[in-house]
Amino acid sequence: MVNCNNKLKRHSGIRKNHIILRLITVAAVIGLLWYCINGLDFNEVSPExxxxxxxxxxxxxxxxxxxxxxxxxxxxxxxxxxxxxxxxxxxxxxxxxxxxxxxxxxxxxxxxxxxxxxxxxxxxxxxxxxxxTAEKQQSLMDEKIAAYKTEGYSASQAKAEAETWVAIPGTxxxxxxxxxxxxxxxxxxxxxxxxxxxxxxxxxxxxxxxxxxxxxxxxxxxxxxxxxxxxxxxxxxxxxxxxxxxxxxxxxxx
Ligand SMILES: [Zn+2]
Incomplete structure (x- = not known):
């Protein structure tokens, strides 16, 4: 009887291990699928x-x-x-x-x-x-005005010409x-x-x-x-x- 009980205990122990193993496998598969799906999504919408x-x-x-x-x-x-x-x-x-x-x-x-x-x-x-930045825009404007002046335009003409090509800072x-x-x-x-x-x-x-x-x-x-x-x-x-x-x-x- 003692031997028989031990055998039964051992048998049910092995079955329990099988069930735990299966649960771990299923969890691992679900985890892997989740990672694949969400991992790909993540890469698509949030690239570095x-x-x-x-x-x-x-x-x-x-x-x-x-x-x-x-x-x-x-x-x-x-x-x-x-x-x-x-x-x-x-x-x-x-x-x-x-x-x-x-x-x-x-x-x-x-x-x-x-x-x-x-x-x-x-x-x-x-x-x-x-x-x-506004500062960068201003320096582009200054450069353009200077270029027109170099070409012989008056200060007001140079400014007017430059403003048709470079936006006034703030605009x-x-x-x-x-x-x-x-x-x-x-x-x-x-x-x-x-x-x-x-x-x-x-x-x-x-x-x-x-x-x-x-x-x-x-x-x-x-x-x-x-x-x-x-x-x-x-x-x-x-x-x-x-x-x-x-x-x-x-x-x-x-
Ligand atoms: Zn532009």
Whole structure:
């Protein structure tokens, strides 16, 4: 009887071990699946802010883009031009690009997505100017005025000419952080290829050609085929389809 009891005890002990082993295996499989699913999601929506705009690439999930598109109208449609200065309490949360330029972190996913799409089409753009401080904008203005003076313009003429090319500090979209000057990388693409691609495709990613040649009187800025500004996919698509500049789209009369 004693032997028999020991045998039974040992047997039930082995069964218990089997059950525990199975539970551990199931838990491990569930854990692995969870990691795969969530791990991939995490990589897609929260890439390290690396800023491969200009050099590398990563994927931005459509969920992230959609999320940005629904609660973005208050900031993505802000009108800044020579008649509308940036609000004094405006603050910027920046992300640094791989080449040292910075942009508002809210436009970064769309910007990266647009660059990835361009590269997939064999076009190689580069952000040559993103966010600017008021001081930087002032020094650009001073340089431009000096250049016109060197060409023989009077002080007032030089200032007037410069202001058609460089925004008066406080009125530059670059100070918002949601505008970028995009040129070619200078190796695989040239400027006209990049400008053409951007003009045809940027709206799909929420960017608009901010100063088209046909709208200079309304925007107050000369044709700048390199200056793109984020407005959100919905607004950018409407402006692209109806050939409207931002001032027209917002119904502003200057
Ligand atoms: Zn610009």
């Amino acid at each position: 802010p690396i800023l491969s705009v200009g050099t590398g690439s990563f994927n931005v999930s459509s969920a992230e883009t959609k999320k940005n598109d629904t609660d973005e109208t208050s900031w993505s449609l802000i009108l800044v031009n020579r008649w509308n200065a940036i609000p004094e309490d405006y603050s910027v949360d920046l992300t640094e690009l791989s080449n040292g330029q910075t942009v508002d972190k809210r436009i970064y996913p769309a910007l990266q997505k647009m660059f990835d799409a361009a590269r997939a089409d064999g076009i190689y753009p580069a952000v040559v100017s993103g966010y600017r 530059s979209e670059h100070q918002l952080g949601i505008a970028v000057d995009i040129n070619a990388d200078g190796v695989k693409s040239n400027g006209s290829e990049v400008y053409k691609w951007l003009k045809q495709n940027s709206y799909r990613y929420g960017f608009i050609l901010r100063y088209p040649p046909s709208k200079t009187k309304i925007t107050g800025v000369s044709n700048e085929p390199w200056h793109y500004r984020y407005a959100g996919i919905k607004a950018a698509t409407a402006m692209h389809e109806q050939d409207l500049c931002l001032e027209e789209y917002l119904g502003e009369k200057n």
